[in-house]
Amino acid sequence: MKKVEAEKSLKHLHAWKIVDDTIEKNYKFNNFREAVEFINEVAEVAEKQNHHPDILLWNWNNVKLTLTTHAVRGLSKDDFVLAAKIDKLKSG
Numbered sequence: 001m002k003k004v005e006a007e008k009s010l011k012h013l014h015a016w017k018i019v020d021d022t023i024e025k026n027y028k029f030n031n032f033r034e035a036v037e038f039i040n041e042v043a044e045v046a047e048k049q050n051h052h053p054d055i056l057l058w059n060w061n062n063v064k065l066t067l068t069t070h071a072v073r074g075l076s077k078d079d080f081v082l083a084a085k086i087d088k089l090k091s092g
Helices: 003-010 032-049 077-089
Strands: 017-019 022-028 054-058 062-067
Touching: 003 017, 003 077, 022 077, 032 054, 032 062, 032 077, 062 077
Parallel strands: none
Antiparallel strands: 017 022, 022 062, 054 062
């Protein structure tokens, strides 16, 4: 996906940003349990789409999601579709 297309697709998402050949978003939760529950919800959505984010849980209540399509070594429509589905879980 070309950068212009990625930037256009990004406008349909909430608080995601382009970083190199990925899109990423940070989430903050009230506690560790909420953060882990969110990760589990993301896992369910990702499994159904067969497209999996990199997930980082840090400082006990923060989650960073990073999406890219390894097969194309960059961004694809699948990244933006999954990001939109994740946005429906929590607006962050």
